[in-house]
Amino acid sequence: NVLHPMGYDAFGLPAEQYAIDHGIHPAASTHANIINFRTQLDNIGFSYDWDREFRTSDPGYYKWTQWIFLQLFAAFFNRHTKKAEKIEELVALFEKEGNKMHTSPGDPGLRFTADEWENFSEQRKMDVLMDYRLAYCGIGEVNWCEALGTVLANDEVINGVSERGGYPVVRKKLRQWYLRITEYADRLLEGLQQVEFSDAMKEMQTNWIGKSSGAEIDFAVADQATGVTLRVYTTRPDTIFGVDFMVIAPEHELVDIITSSGQAQAVDDYLTYVKSRSERERMAEKKISGVFTGAYALNPFNGRKIPVWISEYVLAGYGTGAIMAVPSGDERDHKFAIHFNIPITNIIGEYYNGQEANPTKDAILHNSGFLDGLVMKDAIDVAIGAIEEKGIGTRKVNYKMRDAAFSRQRYWGEPFPIKWIDGTAYPLDETELPLLLPEVDTYGPGPGGEGPLANLPEWTGQHLETNTMPGYAGSSWYFLRYMDPHNDKVFADRKATDYWGQVDLYIGGTEHAVGHLLYSRMWTKGLYDLGYIGHDEPYRRLVNQGMIQGSSRFVYRVRGTNEFVSAGLKENYETDEIHVDVNFVDGVELDVEAFRNWRTEYNEAQFILEDGKYICGTLTEKMSKRLYNTVNPDDLVFKYGADTFRMYEMFLGPVEMSKPWDTKGIEGVHRFLKKLWRLFYDDTKGRVWTEEKATDAELKVLHQTIRRIGNDTERFSFNTGVSGFMIAVNELTDLKCTKKEILAPLLILLTPYAPHIAEELWLQLGNAGSILDASYPVFEEKYVKENSKEYPVSVNGKLRTTMNISLEATQPEVEGLILDNAIVRKWMDGKPAKRIVYVRGKMVNVVV
């Protein structure tokens, strides 16, 4: 019993941007695109269960996206039980014992007793709770994209520009909603051990989470009022005697406090410089820069004075925003020391060559006080022990992953079910869901960096949140909705989600590694913790399909002219490269006339040919309309039929592999299907299949094939599976085997590959019942007769017969034509039909 659904993730930035660019409402453009997708999917003959179809932009769906958001809003992560729990339970604990057992993830320094909690104002209580919630609102540095007018998640920013559109992105402090995914860091890591993802995928997620263990250490700052300490995070406390300087991030809170008067101007200048640099510049050119604060920290073990510097290579957002620099062991620290002439202490003896840092853990420590003589990897624990004993630090685990930005200043997304009263966010009641996305006339940004909803008086009048949720909100739980798509009482009935359980097989691209796949894993864990579903990993097995790439063609226009030079001669001219529609190109040779007719500007184009031909340049790149290298599956389906098309795609190679689309070889697959057909029906003799008993040799072929294709299917090796069928058909042809006993079982195996032909032959064999799922799209079928001999000719799989046979009408024309002559003309290699007759339900007679 297989759940094979399809639906549309229709909210989000791309859809809205497309709508803005084309001046239409996103709901309209989304709808038009869905209609188009559906037609193409049907054409290829996918057996999706369309009864379960939905769109994430439907109120009936996003009602539950909002509902799940409210559950996350009303939950916190209990670090002792390591799971999400209801926020009321936390409130009950606060009332009993304050927060001593549950420190605030958003404000780690916050401590209060039960009495203090009682005396907090309503607003204060809500503020405190906000710092615990799994979905929370806070002020944070975010990736702000001015051109898109919105905040982007880290994974939506590539090299300092937006993934969508390539616009500049800057850091900006804004009020934002977040998901506290960092609380799930360990669970997300552990979960990877029980799922079947590729090593590459697991590694991407592991690196993104970026768990590291070490220690936080407090260094006293010299000549300061008592109590001023500098807290650093390090994974290598064993190197503490090799610390030659400290570095704090430019945004660090101690910058103002510890900077000496003598260095004030220099520090000020440096901070100005850092501010002037965009995120992009910082990433592009990693210049060594920094400034001395004038202050010194004290090594807690030998009292040595260590200069404190400021540099942008230390990130404010990671660890404590401050590091202890060990130049002999860390490349960046080493370069910094050399650049600013800071003396380097060697603590690893001959492992350090004076030229470059050595990050080894195998050296024996020198110049290291009580750690002298220990191997570094053993010294780590010894050092942490001493640090904890002295009360100047603790063992500490850190993660690179940050909480996920969850709000967008856009229109086309789920509205937050949140009301703001006196600066405090209150959830709407469940009965108020769905909070409908209002109609708007324009999508321009609202005042003060707010979203378009802020322009609506009836919206802001109700104090509703003006941000909307990001594109990944709806896609974070849709697989659960497929299990129970029409339920209007709950997001999915527990019986349904328990029955279907995890997604057994998930097919998707690696681009989702650190986005969708991480977010949906977190949502699943949250719903599991709160008792709404019975499993905490959404996907049991993930397969990364390769991408079919486009093969682009270019023409070369001589600059400033309307003259085009063939690729082989272009070096002799100064030319501009122009993408040309691949449909005008046969291989690499341009159809000059088709090109002239393409656009009016080319009507008068002149060509400089080589050997009488115009040869185009080529490049393999992603398939995109913009690059004119798309192939429309409909055309190939029309020419060869859906079955040939499907089978050829499988035959191309392993599913995981990307490759340029090339129809070279599609004839071979088409020939296979025709050959298979001839085991059942002969061009001249008509029906040839029989009820005879099979021989041992024939049974051997059948059973070898069952085994081979069974194995190939298990291994996802569809390309070799296709080969398996070809071998079987060749062998059966050699044996002249036309026996139903052998052929019928093969049709069952063939069904996923060539469903229409398999189905039609199955029925022709007189078998009861369909081998296809009832939801399968059924195409037109034609049924022709020649001299009263019957020829079923599959139109689903579109096997072209030899058109030499002359066909006669056997029935007068009747009602409900499903074919017109234009279609038949293409079918019949340009020959028009004399008459098209619709008979016997779905059957059609065609006369040419």
Add this chain to the structure above:
RNA sequence: GCCCCGGUGGUGAAAUUGGUAGACACGCAGGACUUAAAAUCCUGUGGCCAGCAAUGGCCGUGCCGGUUCAACUCCGGCCCGGGGCACCA
């Protein structure tokens, strides 16, 4: 810079995990049927050498070494291509 994944005929690729490398298909060459096409069928097709021939020999999975009776497969070091991360202490 770091981390993954690849590299096999003219082409797409197989090789069930250490056991006859190149299955299957495309392309190409030759042949049969046909007035001729189309369709279909048959034969050959990694390279070099010997032979009229059946056939035989040698070399071959990016490069160089190693382990093994046996290596596309395992180990070490390079080269090239694709993808990911990017100052995370």
